[in-house]
Amino acid sequence: MTATLEQAVKLGLREEEFEKIKEVLGRTPNFTEVAMYSVMWSEHCSYKNSITWLKTLPRDGSKVLVKAGDENAGLIDIGDGWGCVFKIESHNHPSAIEPFQGAATGVGGIHRDIFTMGARPIASLNSLRFGKVDNPKTKWLIKGVVKGIGHYGNCFGVPTVAGEVYYESCYQTNPLVNAMSVGVVKVGQTVSATSHGAGNPVFIVGASTGKDGIGGASFASADISENSAEQLPSVQVGDPFEEKKLLEACLEMIPTGALIGMQDMGAAGITCSTSEMSAKGEHGMIIHLDKVPTRQANMKPWEMLLSESQERMLIVVKKGREAEVQAIFDRWDIHCVEIGEVTAHPNLKYYMNGELVADVPAESLVLGGGAPIYKRDFKEPAYLAEINSFNPDTVPEPIDLKEVAWQLIQLPNIASKHWIYDQYDSMVGTGNTQTNSPSDAAIVRVHGTNKAIAMTTDCNSRYVWADPYKGAMIAVSEAARNIVCSGGQPVAITNCLNFGNPYNPEVYYQFVNAIKGMGEACRKLDTPVTGGNVSFYNQSEDGPVYPTPTIGMVGVLDHLSQKMTLGFTHAGDCIYVLGSEKNDFNCSEYLHHIVGVTHSPAPYFELEEEYTLQQTVARLITSKLVKSAHDISEGGLFACLLESAMVNGLGFNVHTIEGMRKDAVLFGEAQSRVVVSVNPDLHNLFEAEIKGLPFRKIGHVNAHKDINIDNESWGYISDWKEAYDGALEKLLM
Helix, strand or coil: CECCHHHHHHCCCCHHHHHHHHHHHCCCCEHHHHHHHHHHCCHHHHCCCCHHHHCCCCCCCCCEEECCCCCCCEEEEEECCEEEEEEEEECHHHHHHCHHHHHHHHHHHHHHHHHCCCCEEEEEEEEEEECCCCCHHHHHHHHHHHHHHHHHHHHHCCCEEEEEEEECHHHCCCCEEEEEEEEEEECCCCCCCCCCCCCCEEEEEECCECCCCCCHHHHCCCCCCCCHHHHHHHCCCCCHHHHHHHHHHHHHHHHHCCEEEEEECCCCHHHHHHHHHHHHHCCEEEEEHHHCCECCCCCCHHHHHHCCCCCEEEEEECCCCHHHHHHHHHHCCCEEEEEEEEECCCEEEEEECCEEEEEEEHHHHCCCCCCCCCCCCCCCCCHHHHHHCCCHHHCCCCCCHHHHHHHHCCCCCCCCCHHHHCCCCCCCCCCECCCCCCCCCEEEECCCCCCEEEEEEECCHHHHHHCHHHHHHHHHHHHHHHHHHCCCEEEEEEEEEECCCCCCHHHHHHHHHHHHHHHHHHHHHCCCEEEEEEECCCEECCEECCCEEEEEEEEEECCHHHCCCCCCCCCCCEEEEECCCCCCCCCCHHHHHHHCCCCCCCCCCCHHHHHHHHHHHHHHHHCCCCCEEEECCCCHHHHHHHHHHHCCCCEEEECCCCCCCHHHHHHCCCCCCEEEEECHHHHHHHHHHCCCCCEEEEEEEECCCEEEECCEEEEEHHHHHHHHHHHHHHHHC
16 A cells, blocks of 8 residues: 655655655655655764765874764774774664653664674763753653663663763753763674675574554654653563673674674664665665564564564675574574575565565665655744843953852853762673773773873753854863873764754754864864764753754773872872863853853854863873873862862862962863863973963962962861762752
């Protein structure tokens, strides 16, 4: 039975897209075929509204082994015959309506992207956004998401080593849940998501196929509304123990040489894996859906093709090697069922009990093939006029700076997130080095080598909202700054681009300019983009979320001994600020949440100054002239100093700057600044090494365990730490 335009539109296709499908097929498609195109041509799978601009991002680098989009994840060379595979993706819409499973399956899905390339995941990171903490729904979402991330990661056995959490009212209905995975593999032992060789058998391995997750890709390509809860079947259900077995079986199979290609079944399930592997290998497939192991009886062909049931992979095996592959999966007690074969003809033919239910060209379904590409109109958002009219002189200087600081360090965006990360297993695998010696970025050792990988996720979305171009540059720069301050060399990024509806010209303006800013910063800092994820439609009846281009970045430490801590280590050490200090508190937590100014420009930032700062800090660390390094970000200089002091319970004496507003000096978030501590015996060598970069000696570390600012005592570090550590938990419980 042929499909109708009404059915196609209901599935999320546009009228012109339905006509294009008829043109491709030379006939009117049936419902199953339309359903397949609806998921593959959804924004989530095809990037149809973003790919034009994504192609402008830098994708080449001396350490990049796989270009963006060529495989499931990015792959970089970290030296000594090792590669690092990494990627970040969103699971926003599922987490908005079922936070536990939405977040859990986000973690499971991103790990599959790593081991489908033959790498073993060694670390997990995340980036989360929620609404106001005092809202009952927000509390429910936070608790569900955190529990889901912890449950899956802890059971799967990969440590969660880093992340970020922000709270803003724009995320009230539509939270953001971005998950990142990092793995390692020997160079030359990776697996490609491809299919070739007519007659080679096609297997589905892993969990059974059910009705959970049907149409999840289309669901992720629409705005969130009050009716979204009715789409609960679109949320997948995860089983981390099944995935752990799947991981080990796949990694055991790869060295046999029996494998042609492997692809995980994420968005769009069997449809996606069969079409992408076939299109890449320029072959087709015959698939017998009645052979697919199912959890529910009498599943329809389109349900099986669109199901996003978790913990499944599609593999193509060399003909004649079936038995040895089967034996491996049998040992791990995992389904391994031959469901079809590769064909020389480029079409995908799906059968159910001998009946042909769909016949489509593989190339026509995929990104880079027949999937549509659009370039949307954009215009400058009206709210930017109010932002640019802000006059800082209208903000009176606070009388009691200590009271402001006390409030500031207990804000949800600044206070300790230990209530969250304590629920994650950060030590499984014994690779995480952060427990007793924290750095700005997570540092994870590569077992069997002296190397370590630095990794971080970063994005201040309020900066991007205030200035999409500059804000995206800041996101890239802060990620790189965190890696540099940790002793690593930034190498490459993956991104998770969370925006509202692309058909809104103001939202598309944010997207386009964020891409431009991201590209410029990546080129300057030599951190090419290896891939990632676009998540549009993060929008509700209340409007779009802040534009949130989350940056996941990795860097390399050639030897673990290069690691640098953020904590002050010895009383008497000199404290310096490196970088330009500005009379600027624009867009700061202080201005936004303490003063109550919602519209102000992004903070001061110049890319050339950022580059000089990072080169200088890297040189100082290599020369062993600094004992700690911590970048100034949310909360400004005071929050930075407090975080450095709390690590070892040491205090600090510092001075502000004569002639500058003290609230700007202490709480402003002007970029491209780092606080370092220096052995006083080395301060002359240290200062001589700084060339072309402003710096100021602001004070020293003290053994009295107190805070002293401009010769005024602000009390003991222990009291500040107690407030900082307990603030978020008090708000959530």
